[in-house]
Amino acid sequence: MEIPSKYSSGSVEEKWYQYWMDNKFFHSVPNEKEPYTIVIPPPNVTGVLHMGHMLNNTIQDILARRARMKGKNACWVPGTDHASIATEAKVVNKLKEKGVDKYDLSREEFLEHAWEWTHLHGGIILEQLKKLGASCDWDRKAFTMDEARSESVIKVFVDLYKKGLIYRGVRMVNWDPSAKTALSDEEVIYREVQSKLYYLKYQVEGEENEFVTIATTRPETILGDTAVCINPEDERFKNLKGKRVLVPLIKRSVPIIEDSYVDMEFGTGCLKITPAHDINDYEIGMRHNLESVDIFNDDGTLSEKAQIYIGEDRFAVREKIVADLEKEGTLAKIEDYTNKVGFSERTDEVIEPKLSAQWFLKMEELVKPALENVMNDTIQFHPPKFKNIYKHWMGNIKDWCISRQLWWGHQIPVWYISPSPTLTKGEGAKNYGYVVAASEEDARKLALEKHPSLGGEGGGFSLTRDDDVLDTWFSSWLWPISVFDGIRKPDNEEVNYYYPTSDLITAPDIIFFWVARMIIAGYEYKNTFPFKNVYFTGMVRDAQRRKMSKSLGNSPDPLDLIKKYGADGVRVGMLLCSPAGGDLLFDESLPQQGSGFATKIWNSFRLVKNWEVDETIEQPLHSKLAINWFRNKLNEVTATLDDHFEKFRISDALMTIYTTVRDEFSGWLLEIVKPAYQQPIDANTYAELIELFDQLLRLLHPFMPFITEEIWQYMKERKEGESIMVERIPEAKKFDKKLLAAFEDVKEAISGIRKIRLEKNIPNKEELELFIQIGNKGYHKEFESILSKLGNLTNMEEVKEEVKGTTSFRVKSTNFYIPLSNLIDTEEELKKLEEELKYAKGFLNSVNKKLSNEHFVNNAPEAVVNKEKAKKADTESKIKVLEERIAGLK
RNA sequence: GGGAGCUUAGCUCAGUUGGUUCAGAGCACUUGGUUUACACCCAAGGGGUCACUAGUUCGAAUCUAGUAGUUCCCACCA
Numbered sequence: 022m023e024i025p026s027k028y029s030s031g032s033v034e035e036k037w038y039q040y041w042m043d044n045k046f047f048h049s050v051p052n053e054k055e056p057y058t059i060v061i062p063p064p065n066v067t068g069v070l071h072m073g074h075m076l077n078n079t080i081q082d083i084l085a086r087r088a089r090m091k092g093k094n095a096c097w098v099p100g101t102d103h104a105s106i107a108t109e110a111k112v113v114n115k116l117k118e119k120g121v122d123k124y125d126l127s128r129e130e131f132l133e134h135a136w137e138w139t140h141l142h143g144g145i146i147l148e149q150l151k152k153l154g155a156s157c158d159w160d161r162k163a164f165t166m167d168e169a170r171s172e173s174v175i176k177v178f179v180d181l182y183k184k185g186l187i188y189r190g191v192r193m194v195n196w197d198p199s200a201k202t203a204l205s206d207e208e209v210i211y212r213e214v215q216s217k218l219y220y221l222k223y224q225v226e227g228e229e230n231e232f233v234t235i236a237t238t239r240p241e242t243i244l245g246d247t248a249v250c251i252n253p254e255d256e257r258f259k260n261l262k263g264k265r266v267l268v269p270l271i272k273r274s275v276p277i278i279e280d281s282y283v284d285m286e287f288g289t290g291c292l293k294i295t296p297a298h299d300i301n302d303y304e305i306g307m308r309h310n311l312e313s314v315d316i317f318n319d320d321g322t323l324s325e326k327a328q329i330y331i332g333e334d335r336f337a338v339r340e341k342i343v344a345d346l347e348k349e350g351t352l353a354k355i356e357d358y359t360n361k362v363g364f365s366e367r368t369d370e371v372i373e374p375k376l377s378a379q380w381f382l383k384m385e386e387l388v389k390p391a392l393e394n395v396m397n398d399t400i401q402f403h404p405p406k407f408k409n410i411y412k413h414w415m416g417n418i419k420d421w422c423i424s425r426q427l428w429w430g431h432q433i434p435v436w437y438i439s440p441s442p443t444l445t446k447g448e449g450a451k452n453y454g455y456v457v458a459a460s461e462e463d464a465r466k467l468a469l470e471k472h473p474s475l476g477g478e479g480g481g482f483s484l485t486r487d488d489d490v491l492d493t494w495f496s497s498w499l500w501p502i503s504v505f506d507g508i509r510k511p512d513n514e515e516v517n518y519y520y521p522t523s524d525l526i527t528a529p530d531i532i533f534f535w536v537a538r539m540i541i542a543g544y545e546y547k548n549t550f551p552f553k554n555v556y557f558t559g560m561v562r563d564a565q566r567r568k569m570s571k572s573l574g575n576s577p578d579p580l581d582l583i584k585k586y587g588a589d590g591v592r593v594g595m596l597l598c599s600p601a602g603g604d605l606l607f608d609e610s611l612p613q614q615g616s617g618f619a620t621k622i623w624n625s626f627r628l629v630k631n632w633e634v635d636e637t638i639e640q641p642l643h644s645k646l647a648i649n650w651f652r653n654k655l656n657e658v659t660a661t662l663d664d665h666f667e668k669f670r671i672s673d674a675l676m677t678i679y680t681t682v683r684d685e686f687s688g689w690l691l692e693i694v695k696p697a698y699q700q701p702i703d704a705n706t707y708a709e710l711i712e713l714f715d716q717l718l719r720l721l722h723p724f725m726p727f728i729t730e731e732i733w734q735y736m737k738e739r740k741e742g743e744s745i746m747v748e749r750i751p752e753a754k755k756f757d758k759k760l761l762a763a764f765e766d767v768k769e770a771i772s773g774i775r776k777i778r779l780e781k782n783i784p785n786k787e788e789l790e791l792f793i794q795i796g797n798k799g800y801h802k803e804f805e806s807i808l809s810k811l812g813n814l815t816n817m818e819e820v821k822e823e824v825k826g827t828t829s830f831r832v833k834s835t836n837f838y839i840p841l842s843n844l845i846d847t848e849e850e851l852k853k854l855e856e857e858l859k860y861a862k863g864f865l866n867s868v869n870k871k872l873s874n875e876h877f878v879n880n881a882p883e884a885v886v887n888k889e890k891a892k893k894a895d896t897e898s899k900i901k902v903l904e905e906r907i908a909g910l911k
Numbered sequence: 912g913g914g915a916g917c918u919u920a921g922c923u924c925a926g927u928u929g930g931u932u933c934a935g936a937g938c939a940c941u942u943g944g945u946u947u948a949c950a951c952c953c954a955a956g957g958g959g960u961c962a963c964u965a966g967u968u969c970g971a972a973u974c975u976a977g978u979a980g981u982u983c984c985c986a987c988c989a
Contacts, residue, residue, distance in 0.1 A: 026948090211986090218989085235989080236989060237989060238989070239989085282988090283988090283989085284988055284989080286988095287988060287989065288988090288989060291989095292988090292989055293989075299987075299989080300987050301987050301988080301989080302987090302989090303987095304987090360988090360989085361986095361987095363987095374987085406915070406916060406917095406983095409914080409915050409916085409984085410914090410915075410983085410984055410985085413913095413914065413915080413984075413985065414984085414985075417985075417986090529983090529984095532984095564922090597923095597937070597938085598923055598924075598937075598938080603923085603924075604923095605923095606922085606923065610938075610939095611938090613951075614937090614938080614951085616951070617949095617951040617952090618951085619951090620949070620951050620952095621948095621949065621951075621952085623948090623949085624948045624949040624951095624952090625948070625949080626948090627948055627949085628948035628949080629948085631948080668927090670925090672924090672925095672937095673925070673936090676925095676936070676937065679937085680936085680937090687948085687949085688953085691948085695948090698947070699947090772954085772955080775954060775955065776954085776955060776956090778954090778955095779942085779943060779944090779954070779955050779956090780955090782943090784944090784946080785944090785946055785954090786946065871969080871970080874969060874970090875969085876968090876969035876970090877969040877970070878969085879969080880968090880969050880970090881930070881969060881970075882930075884930085884931090885930050885931080885970090887931095888930080888931045889930095889931085891931080892931075892932095
């Protein structure tokens with residue numbers, strides 16, 4: 022079989038992905054094996070793949086593939102999220118481009134557009150994941166708004182309502198004037214901004230020349246002022262108590278009230294109160310029975326209640342009102358000021374606190390098991406520092422505002438009852454309220470049960486469904502259950518088998534949005550945790566630590582990267598430098614390194630595969646020894662990998678296998694067994710090499726699925742349906758630590774020879790002689806054939822004392838001498854030896870100091886003391902050797 | 912304002928319970944090499960007072976306290 026000299030990732034990746042799909046290797050059904058389950062953090066249905074997804078999904082795939090090769094029944098469930106507000110914003114913009122305003126459409130018409138958009142762009146991102154090699158069970162593709170998931174959401178809403186956990190209330194909520202919807206607290210991002218502090222003078226009513234000065238960052242809100250507040254302790258304003266002041270421009274008379282909330286130190290010590298547009302003012306307003314004047318429309322323009330600037334935008338009004346206040350003479354001064362302003366996570370609009378009727382979920386009881394089981398490590402966070410953050414949030418949780426004034430999403434299953442006019446006439450008139458039910462049919466029944474009069478004589482009624490939809494996260498919090506249909510059919514075989522899932526891989530920025538809430542839902546609906554481990558990835562940033570963003574143009578297109586470096590190369594690049602919870606500083610040198618590694622593996626394979634095998638020659642001793650050594654090495658590496666994976670140190674695991682392939686396998690093993698130019702290799706060594714290569718590929722497969730499959734298929738004749746991805750990964754076996762340590766000494770001796778060649782400018786081709794003065798450590802005669810081959814030695818001889826006229830080096834207490842006719846620079850050699858001697862003496866000194874310290878000898882464990890004694894003996898013999906050598910040279 | 916974390920080589924980070932080379936890895940850097948698998952390579956090498964200070968201990972990168980710097984999370988000071 023001819024092996025191409027260059028590995029071409031593109032065609033190889035396409036070929037094997039198709040092969041895996043055709044053979045249904047990704048597909049999982051419940052069986053007798055141990056399940057290993059991951060649910061994907063569902064990306065936005067209309068989103069495109071970005072670097073964060075790459076990192077995240079690479080890790081998921083590595084874990085899934087590894088579990089599969091460990092003999093588990095791995096199931097990685099893919100899917101997408103309808104992303105209510107983000108998708109709706111996109112559709113609204115799209116319509117706007119076509120000159121269509123959302124509000125000119127009916128709800129049904131708008132949803133038609135939204136579905137069209139979803140079908141057009143939906144799932145592109147999942148197709149992109151295939152390019153990465155993601156081994157998802159595509160037959161299980163789920164969508165948060167498909168039938169099964171939608172019904173689950175509705176069922177849960179009804180259930181929570183019945184449990185008394187969902188309620189409707191008028192509250193101060195975070196209002197996004199751009200999307201015209203309420204948001205949860207988590208969807209508001211506070212940012213520091215440079216703004217101004219405006220000092221405004223309010224005339225005291227009835228006192229022509231007496232003014233009260235307040236400070237505000239939002240002068241436009243004075244139009245909604247219904248009081249001015251002072252601290253009751255404030256001596257400066259004693260005379261104002263009980264008086265009233267006039268709001269500038271509109272001259273509304275408002276009372277001066279007293280509340281200890283006011284900080285006397287800040288600003289002027291006087292605070293204007295706008296209960297409709299500030300959460301604190303709202304609370305003060307409640308305490309003092311103040312009127313609320315809502316001066317804003319839903320879109321952030323001023324309403325009629327503002328009296329002036331009606332219909333103009335709040336920020337335009339801010340400019341204008343400052344000018345008008347100045348004209349009026351009520352603007353005292355303006356200062357620069359830095360404060361924090363809330364922005365909408367999705368639309369980046371400045372949030373307006375607004376009073377409105379919304380649906381809430383009571384959290385206090387629900388969070389209890391979720392908090393407890395993270396704190397006691399039933400669910401483990403990696404890295405564990407996120408436990409603190411989680412705890413803090415859970416401990417201070419407020420009720421969750423779950424309604425959104427949007428159309429794209431799960432419409433709230435609440436029906437308001439409008440009785441027929443005959444029923445509302447006269448004394449029978451009453452508010453029939455609403456019912457909560459999974460369908461209109463159920464709602465109708467329920468309404469009749471609740472109000473029998475509706476079905477009675479002169480009855481009849483209509484139902485109007487609540488316009489709002491549910492927060493996106495109200496569907497994704499059910500994800501680990503709902504993808505197995507465990508909400509609608511709580512005891513089905515699938516959910517019983519796959520749930521709880523194994524590992525969740527996600528970014529820390531959605532720890533509250535999603536992770537915490539999934540845990541809550543898990544305990545509420547399955548009575549157990551939704552996943553055993555949560556691995557938090559870092560943020561992908563650029564080399565300057567800046568966030569990847571479109572506007573900065575520092576975010577590479579993942580698909581371009583895959584084209585350029587191969588999926589394997591990109592996967593390796595993502596992971597080479599990505600500790601759990603730590604940010605990944607990405608630049609193209611990383612995937613470059615990854616693809617370089619792929620080339621390295623490819624070339625190693627070509628080397629081996631192209632050797633001619635000769636059955637008649639015997640296996641050389643050095644090959645036999647090297648193979649045996651590498652077997653032990655591989656077992657050590659396998660154990661190390663197991664340990665890394667157990668601790669979710671994925672980068673370290675990759676680095677382990679990376680250096681094993683590059684240094685141990687290619688650098689040492691292959692160099693040792695490599696036959697002379699154009700010479701054949703013995704059959705024994707060849708067969709064993711192929712087997713070891715096979716083992717290595719299996720260990721590597723989860724990281725680099727494509728190239729490992731390609732090589733594995735080339736390695737031997739394979740039958741249709743065979744694949745490395747369904748083979749077993751090597752188990753950790755015992756290994757000989759002494760052997761491995763001895764081999765390190767051999768390597769060091771070879772390095773010593775190489776170093777001398779480099780220093781003395783001796784080409785590798787030139788053969789050398791080596792004399793060995795064996796000390797009590799550092800030499801292993803059994804490996805002399807290896808030393809001889811890699812050192813290119815003609816003759817090796819053991820000697821009892823130092824050899825004159827040679828250059829030398831040491832491994833532990835063994836001296837190696839290389840005779841170099843005419844090439845010895847005695848001065849140089851002496852200088853080197855003196856330095857070594859100086860170091861050894863210093864070292865001995867520190868050891869002696871320890872050993873002569875009675876406290877140390879008496880208190881330290883015996884083993885530690887013995888070790889120090891051994892060090893002392895070794896160093897002393899080394900010093901002796903050095904001194905002899907120096908004397909000899911002189 | 913409250914809380915948590917971090918500070919180890921030029922960069923990004925390991926370093927598990929204090930005790931053998933524990934002062935490490937990858938990248939970067941320096942030097943040498945076109946040794947027929949690989950220059951996307953190979954060989955050799957330089958580089959750190961483990962932020963600072965004080966303590967505990969026979970012994971501290973590791974434990975304690977404080978200081979400085981830094982990051983993140985939470986919080987409605989106009």
